[in-house]
Amino acid sequence: MVDNVRIAKALSDPIRYQIMMMLVHGEAKCCKVTSEDGERVGLCNCEIMTELGLIQSRVSYHMKELVDAGLVIEEPRGKWKHYFINTETVRAFMEQLNQDLGES
Template sequence: MLDAVRIAKALSDPVRYQILLMLARSQKECCPVPGARDQRPGLCNCEIMAELGLIQSRVSYHMKELAEAGLVTEEPRGKWKMYYINQKTLTGFTQLLKSDFNLK
């Protein structure tokens, strides 16, 4: 079951919101691994760090919050992690908001 409050709290931080937008708009994978099973678009720590000017520990903190809210999934890639938007959670959250607030 979705935790709407936890998701809303995760999205309330401007940096995390920006990261989620970056993930939603990502077109290619930054650090592809030959033969890897998952080739969907995503971002690695290095791209988020470069785009937002954050150090690795700050990116890790924000990604932990997004992952715990169920908004992203992560996959280790050597010393980095690849992050992917969890469309199922995001879609469920928007549907829950519509239902809770009687929106069409």
Template sequence: MIDTIRISNALSDPIRHRILLMLAKNERGETQGCCNSPYEGVCNCDIVSALGLIQSRVSYHMKELADAKLITEESKGKWKYYYLNQETLRRYIEQVELDFKL
């Protein structure tokens, strides 16, 4: 069963909401010369750049999103790449519709 409370809490933070939108749109930050990655997904340096946050704050938010199973991550060298977990998001929406009989 999907944990709608944990997911709702993760989605309630404006920064995490913005991060999920970045992942959904595969947006890159202004990271000229950062990781300069050929990989799919959004690099942690893109998130730092786009949101103007320090790495430790980004890591905190990414852990919250990962614990809610809203994202997946993959390490490539010293960088991490993040992806929206579309299946979890789809199941969450379905469960909320059932819970509220929409």
């Protein structure tokens, strides 16, 4: 079971929400990356820094929140980290939210 409160808190920040939208829509402009298993398309932290105008430490902070909430999977590669949406967690969050709020 996913921690819906933690996920909602992570998504409540506008920057983290933007990052999630970038991951969902695959909005890479400089370096679209694929996961080691070749299954997922993601972003490197340099892409997020460039697109959102953030310094590396701010990107790291926001990505840690998303990773800790289970929304994002992190794969270190050299000096960069690549990030991928965790579709299983997102799907479980949406299903649980629908169950909790969909029943009257």
